[in-house]
Amino acid sequence: MRHLEREELVKLLNKPVFHHISEVADELDMEAYVVGGYVRDLFLERPSKDIDVVVVGSGITVAEALCKRLGRGAHLSVFRNFGTAQVHWHGEEVEFVGARRESYSHDSRKPIVEDGTLEDDQRRRDFTINALAICLNKARFGELLDPFEGVWDMEDRLIATPLDPDITFSDDPLRMMRCIRFATQLNFEIEAETFEALSRNRERIKIISQERIIDELQKIMASDSPSRGWELLFQCGLLEIIFPELQAMQGVETRNGRAHKDNFWHTLEVLSNVVRTQREQRNDNYLWLRWAALLHDIGKPRSKRWDPQLGWTFHNHNFVGEKMVPQIFRRMKLPMDERMKYVQKLVGLHMRPIVIADEEVTDSAVRRLLFEAGDDIDDLMQLCEADITSRNEQRKQRFLDNFRLVREKLVDLEERDRIRNFQPPVSGEEIMERFNLPPCKEVGTLKTAVKDAILDGIIPNEHDAALQFVIEKAKRMGLSAE
Ligand code: ATP
Ligand code: MG
Numbered sequence: 001m002r003h004l005e006r007e008e009l010v011k012l013l014n015k016p017v018f019h020h021i022s023e024v025a026d027e028l029d030m031e032a033y034v035v036g037g038y039v040r041d042l043f044l045e046r047p048s049k050d051i052d053v054v055v056v057g058s059g060i061t062v063a064e065a066l067c068k069r070l071g072r073g074a075h076l077s078v079f080r081n082f083g084t085a086q087v088h089w090h091g092e093e094v095e096f097v098g099a100r101r102e103s104y105s106h107d108s109r110k111p112i113v114e115d116g117t118l119e120d121d122q123r124r125r126d127f128t129i130n131a132l133a134i135c136l137n138k139a140r141f142g143e144l145l146d147p148f149e150g151v152w153d154m155e156d157r158l159i160a161t162p163l164d165p166d167i168t169f170s171d172d173p174l175r176m177m178r179c180i181r182f183a184t185q186l187n188f189e190i191e192a193e194t195f196e197a198l199s200r201n202r203e204r205i206k207i208i209s210q211e212r213i214i215d216e217l218q219k220i221m222a223s224d225s226p227s228r229g230w231e232l233l234f235q236c237g238l239l240e241i242i243f244p245e246l247q248a249m250q251g252v253e254t255r256n257g258r259a260h261k262d263n264f265w266h267t268l269e270v271l272s273n274v275v276r277t278q279r280e281q282r283n284d285n286y287l288w289l290r291w292a293a294l295l296h297d298i299g300k301p302r303s304k305r306w307d308p309q310l311g312w313t314f315h316n317h318n319f320v321g322e323k324m325v326p327q328i329f330r331r332m333k334l335p336m337d338e339r340m341k342y343v344q345k346l347v348g349l350h351m352r353p354i355v356i357a358d359e360e361v362t363d364s365a366v367r368r369l370l371f372e373a374g375d376d377i378d379d380l381m382q383l384c385e386a387d388i389t390s391r392n393e394q395r396k397q398r399f400l401d402n403f404r405l406v407r408e409k410l411v412d413l414e415e416r417d418r419i420r421n422f423q424p425p426v427s428g429e430e431i432m433e434r435f436n437l438p439p440c441k442e443v444g445t446l447k448t449a450v451k452d453a454i455l456d457g458i459i460p461n462e463h464d465a466a467l468q469f470v471i472e473k474a475k476r477m478g479l480s481a482e
Pocket of ligand 1: 035036037038049052124125126127130131172174175
C-alpha cells in the first residue's frame with residue numbers, strides 16, 4: 001500500500017479518458033468522481049480494471065456527452081432501467097452512474113433507489129476500501145474523498161464496512177461473500193465487528209442466487225491462498241450453509257483411544273500444497289486441479305466406519321467421492337462438462353498412485369494407472385504428492401521416494417508402450433470379421449483380454465502380437481476363425 005498525495009493522484013489519473021470526462025462534466029456543470037475498485041487498486045498497486053464513475057446528477061447524460069466528444073472509436077451502451085451507461089474507447093471501459101441513495105426491504109437484495117449526494121453513494125458501498133472517490137472536475141482534479149477512512153484500513157490491511165456491518169450485510173448478503181473474497185484476494189484481515197456480523201447474518205445468504213455465490217467462490221479459488229477463504233467461510237458459519245459436504249469433513253472422532261485425522265484441515269493443506277506447486281507449473285486446468293484437491297476426500301464422511309481390528313477406515317471413499325462430484329457441481333452451478341469429468345476422474349483415481357507407491361512399484365500397476373489417467377496423469381501425480389501431509393518425516397520421505405519411482409516408470413513405459421492414449425491394436429470390427437460374429441458378449445470379452453494382456457505386459461502393444469493372442473484366446477473359448 002502506498003500513500004498518495006493529491007499531486008501523485010493527479011499523475012496517476014493522467015490518462016486522456018479522465019481529462020475528457022473532466023471537461024465534459026465541467027461543461028455540464030455536474031460533479032464526476034472515479035470510485036470503488038479502481039481507486040482502491042491505485043493505492044494497493046494492483047493492475048486496475050474497469051473504471052467506475054459516479055456523477056452527481058445523471059450518469060447517462062455525461063456518458064452521452066463523452067461519447068459525442070470522443071467521436072469515432074467510442075461506443076456507448078445505455079441501460080435506462082438501471083440508470084447506467086458504459087463507454088468503450090480504445091480498450092478503456094468506463095461505467096457511469098448517478099450518485100444514489102439506497103434503502104432495502106428484508107426479503108430482497110433489490111433496493112429502492114433515489115438520487116443522492118456523493119456521500120450517500122459512498123455509504124451504500126460494501127467496504128471502506130471500496131468507498132473511496134477521486135474528483136475529476138478540473139478545479140478539484142485528484143482530490144480524494146474518503147469519509148470512512150478507507151485509506152487507513154488499507155494501511156492496516158483491514159476489511160470493514162462503512163456502516164453498521166449488520167445493516168450492510170443484511171441489506172445485501174452477497175456482501176458477506178465479497179467480504180471473504182476480498183480478505184482472501186488481498187490477504188487482509190476482517191475487522192472484528194465486521195466478522196461477528198458475518199456470523200450473525202449468515203442465514204441471510206439464502207436469498208442470494210447460487211450463480212452469484214459460485215462467482216465469488218471461483219474468485220477465492222483462483223486467488224493465491226484459497227484455503228484461507230475456505231477457512232474464513234468455516235469460521236463464520238457460512239460454509240455450513242453453502243457447502244455442507246465440506247463442512248461435514250471437519251472434526252475428529254476418537255474411539256478406544258484411536259482418532260482419525262480432521263479431513264477438513266487436511267483438505268485445506270492439500271489445496272495449499274497444490275497451489276504452491278502451481279507456482280512452478282500451471283496449465284489450463286489449474287483452477288480445476290484446485291477443485292479436485294478440495295474434493296478429493298469429499299466421500300470420507302459417508303464412508304467412515306469403525307473396525308475393531310483396523311480402527312477408523314474410509315474404504316472406497318474415492319468412489320463415493322467420484323459419485324458426489326456431479327451432484328455437487330450441479331447444485332453449485334459449476335460447469336457440467338469436461339471440467340466436471342476431469343475433477344471426477346482425479347477424485348476417483350487419487351488413491352491409486354499412493355497404493356502403488358505403498359507396495360512394490362510394478363510395471364503392470366503403473367501401466368494400468370497410465371491407461372486410466374491418460375493425459376491427466378501429470379495432474380494426478382501432482383495432486384497425490386500434495387496429498388502427503390504426514391507429520392512423520394520418514395513415512396513422508398518413503399512416499400516421496402516411491403512417487404519418484406512411479407514417475408520414472410511412467411516415462412519409461414510411455415516411451416516403450418504408448419499407453420497414455422491407448423487404442424487397442426485389434427479393434428472390435430476386426431474381431432467380428434475374423435470370427436464371423438455379430439456384436440455380442442464374446443467380442444467384448446476378447447477386447448478386454450487383449451487390453452489386460454497389454455497392460456499386464458504379457459504381450460507388446462502391437463497389432464500382430466495382439467491378433468495372435470486373440471486367435472489363441474478365441475480357440476480356448478471355442479470360437480473358430482473364418
Ligand atoms: P473487482 O472488480 O476487482 O472484483 P471491485 O471492487 O471493482 O473489485 P466490482 O464488483 O467491480 O468490485 O464493483 C465495483 C464497486 O461497486 C465496488 O468497489 C464497490 O464500491 C461497489 N459494489 C459492488 N458490489 C457491491 C455490493 N454488492 N454492495 C455494495 N457495493 C458494491
Ligand atoms: Mg471492478
